[in-house]
Amino acid sequence: MFTLPIGDGALLRPLEPWRAPEFLAHIDRARDAVDPWIPWATFSTDLPSATATLQRYADRLATDNGGIFGIWLDDTLVGGVMFTRFDSTSGVCEIGCWLEKAGEGRGLVNRACRTLIDWAFTERGMSRVEWWVAAHNARSIGAARRLGMTRDGVLRRHSPYRGVRHDIEVWSVLAEEWPTVREGSASGVQAELDRLMGVFVGAFTNAGGRRPDLDVIRDVFIPQGRIIANVGGEPVIYDLDAFIEPRQRMLTDGTLTEFSEEEVSARTEIFGSIAHRFSEYRKSGYHDGAWFEGSGRKTTQYLLTPAGWRMSSLAWDDVPAAVTG
Known part of the structure; x- marks a missing residue:
């Protein structure tokens, strides 16, 4: 499968089910930072459950309804990006991200997300890319802002997690707002x-x-x-x-x-x-x-x-x- 360099020695590639042992080891390192925001981190606690998580995304990719991609830094999986929803009929998709501490401070998530957004707009003709985030997740909100997204609004008490309902902010960027050619135009x-x-x-x-x-x-x-x-x-x-x-x-x-x-x-x-x-x-x-x-x-x-x-x-x-x- 493809491997894309995204700078600083980091690589972006599909996170396929056969990589579950590596994925599980990474999630164990990242769990404290990731678990509060991404539910599958809660459920990927052993090899069968980690494999099931990656298989769900593989199934979505096969039906053109999502996908998950890992970020490797110096041959170690440190995070990733994903299409949590991908609807080519409506022209709307949603992306998300996560990162363990070893990958922080290098702009890796920003560059990986830009790769996905560029592809969604230029290759697939999507109209809108969304970013859904818990209203108190300041780091993820900062990531949306750095991508040039606009805050559309708040879905109050939208998502239950561990017995608490959380407000969800919706951010987005439209195709006509996205600078697709940075160097040549x-x-x-x-x-x-x-x-x-x-x-x-x-x-x-x-x-x-x-x-x-x-x-x-x-x-x-x-x-x-x-x-x-x-x-x-x-x-x-x-x-x-x-x-x-x-x-x-x-x-x-x-x-x-x-x-x-x-x-x-x-x-x-x-x-x-x-x-x-x-x-x-x-x-x-x-x-x-x-x-x-x-x-x-x-x-x-x-x-x-x-x-x-x-x-x-x-x-x-x-x-x-x-x-x-």
């Missing part, structure tokens, strides 16, 4: 750069009950990225860790509430494997209980890397915010 590159900026800006939002997720910034930047505040007399230069940690704290400890930021205009220049964006933004929220509104400018540099387009640096300057009691 100017419009495809532009769409991908737009998406990266959207993920960056959206990471800070905690308005309307949304959960800020600044860890997604690591996925849109190269690991060596720099973020620069030039709002005072001297620039302050952050690496990713130094930028993310204090802002995540402010957005979750009550210091900064009902906060949102949006890009209101942008000019992007692309040349081969590099790009530059100059944009205007506005923001608002409550800081220590006082409402503020502000605006400013950003300049952002992008690089085309083996894993796709990424931000390499971003610098901003604020127009002083107007504060009201």
Whole structure:
């Protein structure tokens, strides 16, 4: 069967029933992280039940109604992605993912999911790819956001699990929203750069009950990225860790509430494997209980890397915010 490289020495391939012993060993390592979110992890506890899980997906694949695919890193199964539903008649499918700790922090799930979504749209002509997630599963919600998906709504108390009914968020991306050609088409590159900026800006939002997720910034930047505040007399230069940690704290400890930021205009220049964006933004929220509104400018540099387009640096300057009691 096929094997696809997805970067960093990782491979994506079908997770077939004959791989059940390897699958079971992997699930035993991942169970604490996976079990709360994926029911089959609860039931794959020995070789017969693990084989049955993979067989169910093999049967779905045979009837064009689903499929499961593993992610191998350095010849070890560390996670996977799946079509939990695939309905070619309606043009709608649903994808999901899981990962053990050894595979975290490399963007493997994002790249594997993109492979499935690209195939669904370009090869099968699907109209809509969905992502269903428990409303309190922040990591999975972050994964949907990094894929450029839109939150459609919440199915309240939809899914029972271990005696508790859980709210389910539904996220989706449509065929016309998906940048299918990233390297060969100017419009495809532009769409991908737009998406990266959207993920960056959206990471800070905690308005309307949304959960800020600044860890997604690591996925849109190269690991060596720099973020620069030039709002005072001297620039302050952050690496990713130094930028993310204090802002995540402010957005979750009550210091900064009902906060949102949006890009209101942008000019992007692309040349081969590099790009530059100059944009205007506005923001608002409550800081220590006082409402503020502000605006400013950003300049952002992008690089085309083996894993796709990424931000390499971003610098901003604020127009002083107007504060009201």
